[in-house]
Amino acid sequence: MKGYLSICRLLIAALALFGVTGSVIGHVYRHEFNSVFELFAQFTYVSNFVVAMILIFVALGKLEDRHIIIPLPSIVLTYIVFSLFLSEGILREDIYSVIEHYVIALYLMFDFIFFVNGKNTFFRSLIFAVSIVVLYLIYVFVYGYLTNGYYPYFFFDLKTKSVESVMEVVFYINLTLVVLFIIFFALKFVQIALYERFNISFFSQKH
Structure with missing residues (x-):
């Protein structure tokens, strides 16, 4: 089972990179980036x-699967913000946008719930998860200041x-990100406790 799961994670990582690459090429072709x-x-x-990098390292055995919780809140946040504020509807999106904003987020939630069996250290994992967004925001506002006003999103x-x-x-x-992290962390904590209590194995532990 672990071998098949590793292949699946590599394929999803490749799909995420495919979505990003296709989207970037489209924007460059339309001269939307200066x-x-x-x-x-x-x-x-x-x-x-x-997400792609974490999945690749997990699939290759360089990271434990519990580290999937680190990019999970960010990709779910991507899905939420895009769906609520930026998208005109999934049917109006191109295939690359659907992959980036929907498919990867839904897969990672599925993977985390059904396959991840490792316990995380709360504060350390939270710091890593939040740092993704914090570093991004610092970059956005510094770049916007240096370029005299380039900001990627209207808000x-x-x-x-x-x-x-x-x-x-x-x-x-940032509050939403922290809340998402706490929800996922709590769900996994309760899930592992219940599985241990009733001697249930995760799919990733089955041969």
Whole structure:
């Protein structure tokens, strides 16, 4: 089972990279990026890339599967923000967008719930999970300042929004991320406890 799961994780990692690559090529073709540095200001690309790297390292045995919780809140946050504020509906999205914003997030939740069997250290894992978003936000605002106003999303745009409103958005984004992490951490903690109590094996432990 572990061998098949590793192959599946590698395929999903490849799919995430395929989605990002296809999306980037499309934006470049339409001349929507003025600099390569603007690529790193897209949280969709960042979150999908981090997911792909974690899945590759887990599949190759370089990381334990419990580390999947680190990019999980970020990719779910990508799905939530895109669905609520940026998308006109899944049927209007191209295949690359569907992969980046829906498929990868749904798969990672499925993987975490059904296959991950390792316990995490709460605060250490939370710090790593939050650092993805914090470092991204620092980059976005520094780059926006240096370029005199490039902001990838309307709710970050300091040219049209007040500093207070943007900081409020930043606060709620980080709060949502922390809440998502706590939910996933608690679910896995309870799940492992119940499995141990009733002697149930995870699918990834079956041969």
